[in-house]
Amino acid sequence: MAHPTPGFFTHVYRLVARIPKGRVVTYGQVAAILGAPRAARAVGTALRHLPRPLSKKVPWQRVINASGGISARGDVLRAEEQRWLLEEEGIKFSRSGKVDLEKDRWSGPKNWKVPKWKTKL
DNA sequence: CTGCTGACGGTAT
DNA sequence: AATACCGCCAGCA
Numbered sequence: 001m002a003h004p005t006p007g008f009f010t011h012v013y014r015l016v017a018r019i020p021k022g023r024v025v026t027y028g029q030v031a032a033i034l035g036a037p038r039a040a041r042a043v044g045t046a047l048r049h050l051p052r053p054l055s056k057k058v059p060w061q062r063v064i065n066a067s068g069g070i071s072a073r074g075d076v077l078r079a080e081e082q083r084w085l086l087e088e089e090g091i092k093f094s095r096s097g098k099v100d101l102e103k104d105r106w107s108g109p110k111n112w113k114v115p116k117w118k119t120k121l
Numbered sequence: 122c123t124g125c126t127g128a129c130g131g132t133a134t
Numbered sequence: 135a136a137t138a139c140c141g142c143c144a145g146c147a
Contacts, residue, residue, distance in 0.1 A: 041144090046128095050128095072128080083137065117144095
């Protein structure tokens, strides 16, 4: 079909693309905004598979974990780059490497319509 | 359909 | 504070 229903990953990319520079959101937040409050892990999976070409349009570095930290999960190189990119846009990290979510968290788009994607089960 | 795999998150230790 | 568990879930073999 010419207009296939966008999958979950696509919605993740579309939302992340709207995060303002200098602000951050958690994986769980992204999931909740998309209408799947328990799919935080799937959001992480989506970003892990972010197509190279899209990395220029999608500010993946602005998505962090619920503790305000960067999820390394083995990929230390990426983690370092992520922190560097965030500091580059003004985000400050505590001595323990945490972002101040109280101050830098983005609450999500205004007048947001929860999307729907091909559901399973 | 079954059974993995994670850039998660909450709880318990 | 740091680990360890465990439930969740979209994708994919």
